[in-house]
Amino acid sequence: MDPFEYNANPGRVVFGKGSIQKLPDEIKRLGFKSPLILSTPQQVDQAEDLAKILTNASIEPAGTYTNATMHTPSHITEEAMAFIQDKSADCVVSIGGGSTTGLGKAISIRTGLHHLCVPTTYAGSEMTPILGETQDGRKATRTDPKILPGTVIYDVDYTMTLPTGLSATSGVNAIAHAVEALYAKNKNPIISLLALEGTKALAESLPEIIQNPKSQPAREKAQYGAWLCGVCLGSSSMALHHKLCHTLGGSFNLPHAETHTIVLPHALSYNAPAIPEAMEKLASVLPGSEGDATKGLNVLLENLQVKRALKDYGMKEEDIDKAADIAVSNQYPNPRKVEREPIRELIRRAWAGEPAK
Ligand code: NAD
CATH class of the missing domain: 3.40.50.1970 (Rossmann fold)
Structure with missing residues (x-):
């Protein structure tokens, strides 16, 4: 160990x-x-x-x-x-x-x-x-x-009154906390257990909430997942995903949970080559992943019927370069080296609403 x-x-x-x-x-x-x-x-x-x-x-x-x-x-x-x-x-x-x-x-x-x-x-x-x-x-x-x-x-x-859109995006915001805890600089097996259990609970319950917003069992399961994912954020250092969201939210006034939702699959896909073990574990708790955690997140977001493009929230194309510059400055510790060109391409895809590969 x-x-x-x-x-x-x-x-x-x-x-x-x-x-x-x-x-x-x-x-x-x-x-x-x-x-x-x-x-x-x-x-x-x-x-x-x-x-x-x-x-x-x-x-x-x-x-x-x-x-x-x-x-x-x-x-x-x-x-x-x-x-x-x-x-x-x-x-x-x-x-x-x-x-x-x-x-x-x-x-x-x-x-x-x-x-x-x-x-x-x-x-x-x-x-x-x-x-x-x-x-x-x-x-x-x-x-x-x-x-x-x-x-x-x-x-x-x-x-019970939380609108479906915010249910979906705040839930994916919570999943993002868990995902980054799996490959955080200070990761540990206890928090990783919570991260997987929290992600599983949310990935199973959020699509149910979209279909049936009045389902109490689904909403209770989502709350349980949110709790565990919150513990993960509270106990781990943040990495590329949170850096990108802080950059985009802070500098371009993009909405918090919606930005997390759009960026998460892209940030995970960027880090994938450096975190094979986390990818495998994450895939095991994401329905429809077929062994690929990035695909699992894409499937989840499709089922949640959320917007996938930062431009839909008012980010301008000319802001992509500025965002890339800020994202590579004052970096958070990250498992894969953060380099400007691939980060610019990540942000461009998220801006355009192209699914993460
Ligand atoms: P929010 O608290 O901004 O709520 C959005 C809107 O939904 C508000 O109008 C709110 O009143 C309404 N709302 C909330 N619950 C409702 C309910 N059950 N029924 C009807 N309406 C409801 O949204 P959020 O996504 O929970 O929070 C975003 C904020 O939280 C951001 O400022 C973000 O930075 C912060 N945040 C901080 C941490 C941290 O650890 N410090 C973690 C996650 C988010």
């Missing part, structure tokens, strides 16, 4: 349909009395639902801030910090996808408040000590054990 190091991230998970009813007990167990609730403007109903559950259990929320925004812009964090200033909140409860989780992390790291997180997409941010924040259009990412939410409640009931 190759030598390895392994750190388990702490954090408590409460999983299962209806588990939101345990939120008051979770708060009381920690000795808190006055939670601040966070959501996006689109999920105010769910935030109000939480407030009711808490009030019925004699916990009075300190307030509800509903302006969480994609990529955790610093002016929103400042607004939320001003909102809580006179509220004497003693913990934070976030309900939503990666955007709301991000705001919960931003407040928690600034104030030291315990963060209880109720994820409603499959992005997996709730399992990572990573926070990306945007200021003046630039995204800066930092990692700190204190950023990791302390409690995570996975309740399938709060995912």
Whole structure:
């Protein structure tokens, strides 16, 4: 066996349909009395639902801030910090996808408040000590054990309204975390097990969700997969795929989960010659792969009926060269040498929507 190091991230998970009813007990167990609730403007109903559950259990929320925004812009964090200033909140409860989780992390790291997180997409941010924040259009990412939410409640009931498009792309975003963990510089056998199990759960459940968005078993399986894949991102270094997505998202304002979805098969295919063992294992958990993991991802994306071209999200052809230049600068550790010409071709294919080979 190759030598390895392994750190388990702490954090408590409460999983299962209806588990939101345990939120008051979770708060009381920690000795808190006055939670601040966070959501996006689109999920105010769910935030109000939480407030009711808490009030019925004699916990009075300190307030509800509903302006969480994609990529955790610093002016929103400042607004939320001003909102809580006179509220004497003693913990934070976030309900939503990666955007709301991000705001919960931003407040928690600034104030030291315990963060209880109720994820409603499959992005997996709730399992990572990573926070990306945007200021003046630039995204800066930092990692700190204190950023990791302390409690995570996975309740399938709060995912039933997630539109199929976002179900598909946030799920593939999670798979991307697992894929890169299989060949990360600090890979280890425990995280690899989670990566394969998480990928399998998502690859099996996401197509089912597209066919039948009201399927609770499929949505619960996707949540389980998202959890495991989130653990992978939280425990491994990122490689080419994440570098490409950070470049494309950060410099060309492309949407987060959609960009991950388009780029993943291309990044995997680029690395394939350097990672035969990971390719074989990955192929074994991707339905329809016929032994080829890149094909397995192409089949998955076809079944999910997602857009495959970055140009569909507004990237211009003349941006391909700029993207290639940024992608090869300040590289993340990667199993295959990252060279400009093949990377430019990778980005061009992803821009044009040609399937990965
Ligand atoms: P999101 O949180 O931005 O949600 C997108 C939209 O869907 C929002 O309007 C939201 O309110 C809505 N929505 C979410 N759940 C819903 C539900 N169940 N029903 C109806 N509407 C719902 O999307 P996301 O893909 O989860 O998160 C993307 C963000 O997360 C990005 O900013 C990304 O950088 C970040 N992220 C961070 C990490 C990390 O580890 N730090 C990991 C993954 C993603």
